[in-house]
Amino acid sequence: MTTIQSVCAALPGLSEETLRRWLAQDWVRADGTAGQPAFAEIDVARVRLILELHTELEVEEPTLPLVLSLLDQLYATRAQLRLVLDSLDAPVREALAESLVR
């Protein structure tokens, strides 16, 4: 777990104020309390991604929720697909893979 101060210190160009705004908009989540949020590794990676989308790839703030929403759906779908594949027995998986290649 990482404090908000450590996250901002590790990411040049990110102010605590901005990160608190992102938290309030639910673009990123944290454990802990509202006053002292505690960031897991996945949260820090997400903060870094949002910062990079915004400052380097020029995705404007009004567009960010759209991009994040689509990304979240993409990752959720991938997770579901993996679950489906994991639930299949090996022979079924192989048959499926074979029929998809065709």
Add this chain to the structure above:
Amino acid sequence: MAADPYTTLGVKKDATAAQIKTAYLKLAKKHHPDLNPGDSKAEEKFKAISAAHDLLGDAEKRARFDAGEIDAAGQPQAPQHPGGRQFYRGFADGEQSGRYSPGFGGGGGEGFQDMFADLFANARGGGRQQRDQPMRGQDQRYQLAVTFVEAALGASRRLTLPDGRTLDVTIPAGLESGQTLRLRGQGAAGWNGGPAGDALIEVDVADHPFFARDGDNIQLDLPVTAGEAALGAKVAVPTPAGPVNLSIPRHSDSGRQLRLRGRGIPAHAGRPAGDLYVTLRIVLGTPDETLERALAAYYDRQPLDPRAHMGVPVSETA
């Protein structure tokens, strides 16, 4: 050994800073690993693109690279992309993936049943429902070639379709090439009692050997003899609707335009009939000795320089 950064970004050696930035943004958006969780090569590509941009996006580093002082690999890693960086996708695709999943969680359980309910609704219920509903048939497109006169005056044509059906197509007067006629209900049949689609017929109007369309007017070049032009005559002129007589006034010259009112495209769609514009073209034929002598004698008496307004010397007699 790192690749040439100019090649990586796809820019020329003399690209401007703005061009480099644009190329970088385009590639970085395309290959960002977190935007491409299923592409295992995206991370490698993104790192190469970032490294190339770190080098070329910095005027000082770029100058040193161009001067050969540092090579493509010789520059330090950018601070924001340390070698050991963990991209978001590593987590979002991993154990903690449920944290940001919308609706149903990626971690199984209740949400997952929702997803199955969703999938089956689409695969079965939804599909069957769609098949049971009345649906309009598809529109079908055909092409029809018509003559100039058919399009000008209007006509009725019978079209045989690939499936053996025949369609009677009414071509309205004044139709222009490329226009599409819609025959309601003559397309593919509907399903479950739904209405049939339409037949869309794109009409291609052929050129005419001597008529030309100009909106609702028609242009015609009319060959006349020198005698008809000089002495005046009454001649038969073709029009789309059949020949009509035209009086050529005495002393007409080549290029003179005469109008046959109302002999162009017939009145249609609330528009009045167009006119037929006849342009006289004098045809000499093959002169014999009599004509040659007469012409020579004539121009001796009446010198004429039809090119006087063009500022060229008067020609010498052959």
